[in-house]
Amino acid sequence: MGKLYFRYGCMNSSKSANLLMIKYNYEEQNLKVLLLKPSIDTREAVVKSRIGIESDCILFDENCDLIQLVKNQPETDVILVDEAQFCSEEQIDQLWRISVQKPVMCFGLLKDFQTKMFPGSKRLVELAESIQEIKTVCKCGRKATLNARFDQHGKMIKRGPQVVIGGNEQYRAVCKECYIQMMDVED
Numbered sequence: 001m002g003k004l005y006f007r008y009g010c011m012n013s014s015k016s017a018n019l020l021m022i023k024y025n026y027e028e029q030n031l032k033v034l035l036l037k038p039s040i041d042t043r044e045a046v047v048k049s050r051i052g053i054e055s056d057c058i059l060f061d062e063n064c065d066l067i068q069l070v071k072n073q074p075e076t077d078v079i080l081v082d083e084a085q086f087c088s089e090e091q092i093d094q095l096w097r098i099s100v101q102k103p104v105m106c107f108g109l110l111k112d113f114q115t116k117m118f119p120g121s122k123r124l125v126e127l128a129e130s131i132q133e134i135k136t137v138c139k140c141g142r143k144a145t146l147n148a149r150f151d152q153h154g155k156m157i158k159r160g161p162q163v164v165i166g167g168n169e170q171y172r173a174v175c176k177e178c179y180i181q182m183m184d185v186e187d
């Protein structure tokens with residue numbers, strides 16, 4: 001029997017690097033890894049880490065039935081999901097069911113730029129048997145717990161849609177103190 005795992009962290013907390021190391025370790029044991037990623041903000045079927053390692057993956061859209069997708073890959077021993085915050089709640093339920101048979105490890109953000117949980121991440125917190133934070137620091141040196149969104153001029157964006165596709169926005173992991181300080185700056 002497997003477990004559903006959720007490894008969450010802020011922007012640039014090396015989630016993808018962690019995922020790719022785990023994939024490497026499984027493959028070293030001759031286990032077959034199925035690497036999946038939601039296609040919501042990308043067309044590139046690759047999981048890339050900032051430190052330079054990458055691996056091909058299978059993209060799926062918001063209507064994909066993950067139970068069926070995994071059934072079509074019967075030799076799979078373990079399932080890894082990158083950017084899991086972009087899964088629908090229904091897809092997290094599907095991964096939870098799959099994890100009865102095989103371990104499923106999901107990596108992603110917990111919260112959006114307005115401190116709200118992504119629906120997929122919220123469902124993962126509800127269902128995962130193992131939840132672990134991948135830690136990172138704010139540029140002030142404190143622990144980062146939030147994700148701030150900035151426009152192309154470096155100005156904090158305070159409101160807007162949860163997911164922006166193909167925009168020029170940038171994200172940075174920040175601590176609570178820095179987040180509130182930036183929020184309180186008059187527009």
Ligand SMILES: [Zn+2]
Binds near residue numbers: 138140141142174176
């Ligand atoms: Zn800070």
